Amino acid sequence: MRCQRGVVVALVGATLAAIVGIAPPASAADDKAPALHDPFDEPAPTAPSETAPPPTAPPPEGHTETALPPEGSPLLGAVLGLEAALAREEGDARTIAVAEAIQRLAALDDVRAVPILLRLSRSNDAPVRLAALGALGGFTAEPAALARLKETLDPLAPLEDAAVALPHLLLAARREPRATVPCPSGLTCVADEVLLAALLAYAAAPEGERAVMVGSVASHADPRALPFLLRLSFADGPVHDAAVAGLLPLATLPAARARLFALLQGGTEPDRLLAIKALAASYDDEASAALLDARRAEADPEVRAALEAVLRDKQPEQLAAIIAEEQRLAAEAAKKPSAFDYANRAAVSGLAGVGAAAGGAAASAVVADRIAPGTGPCYGLWGACAGGASAAAIGWFGLGDSKITGPDFALALSTSAMGGFAGLLIAPTIGSPVTDDVRHAVYLGAAGQLVGLTAGTVAAVFLEPSSNDVVELDVTVAAANALVAGAVLSFPPGPDARPLWGSMIGATLLGAGAGSAAAYFLDLDDQALVHTGVVSGAGLLAGLATGAAIPSQRSPSQVLGAGALGMGAGAVLGGTLGQLELTPSYGGMVYETWGALDGGVLGLGGGLLVDALFVPPGAEGGPSLWFGGAAVGIVGGAASTVFFPEGVALDTGDLMLQPLFVAFSLYHSAVLAGTSGVDGRAVAAAALLAPAAVSAGLVHTAPFIRASVGDVLMVGGMMGLAAYFSSMTMLSVAARAPGVIPPWGWVLGTSLAMDVGVAGAVGLDLLPFEQVGWKTTYVTAVAAGTTLVLSLPGSLLAAPPGGIEVPDVLLASGVLGLALGLGTMPFIDFRVAPDWGLGKRPDAADVAPPVELAPTALMVQPLRDESPPVAFGVAGRF
16 A cells, blocks of 8 residues: 555656645545546536636647637647547556646636546546646635535545645635635644644655654644645655654544554554554553554564553453463473474484394394294394384383483483493403304393483483583593503403403493593583594504504504503593693694604604614614604604694795605605615615604794795795706716716715705895796796707707717706796796785784684785786685
8 A cells, every 4th residue: 555655656746746735645546436538528618717828739630720719729728638648548658648737727727627627536547636636726716626625525535635635625714714624523623724834834844844844733633634644654754753643642533543553563663652652542442452462463572561561551361361371382382392303302212213123133033042943033023123113112202392402412322322332342241152142242232222322311301411511421431441441451462351341341331420520520612622632643643652662572452552541641631631721722733733743753763763873683672762762752742732832823835845845855865865775774764854854844944934935936946957957967977977976976966956956046035136936936937848848859869879968958958948038037027926925924813713724815016007906825824
């Protein structure tokens, strides 16, 4: 309804404003209006008009204009123009044309137009009807026109018609006292002049002051202004608010009450509050029903409080019943499991069903075979069906209306696994004859699984654990098993393994109890739990290395036992550090992982080196030195995190240097040692020590390195060029004097040449030149490309022996490429070289979390003045 009125207002507003000074919206036409008919069925009055005539309609083509009396020509032109507008196709253009034609007809001030306007004022076309009513306002001296305008005051007439006619009736009453607008019986009205002045003030007010003028009209509480207020109550903004507030003193009128009921159901919060206030002042059975319905549907706390304040005084019993019903429904909704709860409930019941099915099948088969051998499979199938179905049903309905959350299910799953693990170990702990039939282990494991599942589910329902509580329980059980199993395995192996299985059953049960206490008393966050896993891994590696360092007569099980002890000790240490709030950051954990691995490699390499230097080949004790050094290195590397709890800041340039120099150090040391014919232990030590030491040096010197990607590529390029030229030179020498260069000389020569290349690259980087890294990269790329292009044809032109050798051609190609690169470099615009922010180390305070490696957008030097580009890189910390 509101949208329909707004559309029609947009179509005819300008025309009606020119006619009556008000732009009323349209509504559905009067259902009792007669059908349209030809306006020329009856002769029009012949009273003369003194109004200046508008241009007459031109005669149709092919016809001769017939002379008319001067006084009839303007009216005829206006009528024909109106007929032409009415004959147009439906649409916005027709509506505007008809309104303009009616305006021209009314501007003649010719009473002979009154019958035409009367007929149009009853049109089913709302814009035409409203335009005609506005035009009739200029003919209130005519009884028929005045009577038609008064018809709009009938309660059954459309409110829009009354809104258009009312100002004209008030003007007529002012000019002619006999043409008054009657005040409804039983109500109080102000003087016509007062109401008219307020309405005209609204019509003449600018946009920003219209809300004040509406309030002025509403302040008179004149029932005759109800159509005006109702119409503007469909507007927006302050005008709407003022019109709705003006309905309050008129709330006893049926039209006003209907509008208030509509606002109570679908208005804004202020509208609903005003409607509640008005209906409370004019309270009756109809208002009571509307307020009770609104209270049932209301969700806004403020409006609900206003409704309850009225109903508590007027209808306390009905209000109490509504509140009680809402509380009942809320309690039921709170207890009703959600879809997620149902999924967890189904998962718990499914776990119970699976465990009971397996246990029932195994137990039934064992009993059946004891009674009647060979019937086990049949009765096993029956036991699986009966046990699975009964356990699942008991689990589903036994939970009642308890809500099963994600942590609840996780706890039930964890205790189910613990119980199943302990149950499976019962059979090997008992030994023969139970272990002779695997079905005994199956039903014992299923029984343990059901017991653990039940215990965990009951605990979850009553204790409401968090996810961290469940993880703390699992970590404690795992640590207890690791410590107990490690302690048992550390002894020399014996023929009976039952003590091991029995101790692990006890460790699981004791760990479950200790884990429950840990979950209750400890308060470990996610970071502390992750760190516990990191320390456990480091402890496992250190324990295995320690076990391997024990003299070789020890069994592999003892090595595993030492590893289990290390893992359990690491878990205890990680939990303790977390409880003491000494957990490093995520960046520190990455450093700790690297430190343990790098330290282990350093320790292993150091042990190999000591073994190679001081222990004769084949003597005992070598592995003890190797793995003992590894164990010390793992522990020392991980422990160094105490000095770097936030890690070491590395940008991507630093990360690019790692593989470059680690690989180079491996070649520099291990290959050189291997070609020198030294002890294999020394070669292995060099292969481990050099890369690990280089990696450690790069990590700890990273805060002092500002290597961009161009710098790193420059270092790699110069290393490659140095290796290329040195190898080609040695090949050229070897072609002319075979055997002059020993095997180790090739490695030493290229290694030293690459060292020179690295030194040269560092020296270039220290020079005060812009883009030196990218410029050097360009030169090396040109040299490599030129060598690739010239190597094949140049090699075909070589004339060995004694002449030009292939290495000579390759050397010449490389030198020519270098010359080309250096010669063309001044013509290259190196502003296009990417920056990527790789050499811009982020401030530690601005990186969160430190371990994050995230794309970084950085402004770089513009290629063109109008569009500076954005370069993308990676910034982070570990």
